[in-house]
Amino acid sequence: CRITTVLFDNNYELLHDRIDIKGISPITSNEYYVGGSTALLDAIGATISKISNVQDNTSKDYKAENVMFVIITDGEENSSKEYSLDKIKNLIESKKSKDDWEFIFMGANIDAISTAESFGIGANRATNFVSDSDGLSVSYETMSNVVTRYRKLEEIPEDWDKKVREDYLKRKK
Template identity: 30%
Template sequence: MTIQEVIAVIDRSGSMKGKEKDTVGGINTVISELKNSKSQEDTINFSIKLFNNEQIMKLRSLEISEVGDFSVSDFIPSGSTALLDAIGDTLTFFIQKKVMNPQAYDSCVIYIASDGLENSSIKYNRKYIKEIISNAENIYNIKVFYLGANQDAILEAENLGIPMEQAINYLENELSTQAVYTSVARVVSESRNSFNSVSFTPAERQASIQPPLLTRSQPVQQTEYSTLY
């Protein structure tokens, strides 16, 4: 029997406007995949934290079988991006939980999704975040994954102290967002019984940056100078 904590730390700053449906769909993809991958002997406690310049806990350590679908009405973008504060507070809470009760969990996965860069944290700096992420993984078996859009997610993860293998870029469209969250569910499941590093695969990285499909309502524009075959 294993106990796993899974925490979704999701950017809801103003730049996420217009992306509510895809983001919520991605969160629900992870919930569904974790329910399907869970064995009867395992316990998966799921948390959802939304952040901008403030933090809101929508779920805290609720057993995955009891988690319902997340709603678009619960995801209202506004404000700025206090990324470091969201990471620091989340890590501090789950490190303290393990210190107070060594049997609280066997593994913990925190995945962060953001479409912008840090711009408003007041409690933590990058040096401290790098240190706490390193200690969290090496001492407490807490793995941190980073999902980044509109940025170089690998570089940003490196600046935060997150291993590049645990970072992934994605495009903000329905197909790519669903693909990246499906990948998250896989690495979460793989981390459940492993103290080794877990990485996104090349195929997952490719799927997460696929452009949106053209539909009949999105015709390819032509000019008198173009010839399409």
């Protein structure tokens, strides 16, 4: 399993570029911190394009058999310049239908369900979370479980986000 991690605000930072999961250290506040505005569409579009290019230009024996694309944001789109909502929706729908990519969307301080749907990600693959240490902890634990299941080629259960949803409903402000 290889991980690509992109951090974004009004800038795009490639933190991990297809690194073996065993070699990934936990992200700390030195790497991840709250920045300025949120160029969410640009981050999604640039990353889909990057991973697509890698997949398209890698021999069959070495390309990823499965791609899971997880989007985690603590704010709504407000500063993208390169990618429009329509372009993102078309990219995501194409990757889902033609290449069988899996997309998960987790959002705080926004309506994650309607945002995900506007991107072409189904409501069953989107969830809201509380943007604090407890909310992030349950979110990352949940994503770890989902990724583990995906890597084992198991179905992602319909209630994959149950703990995150329960935490959000109990503590949302």
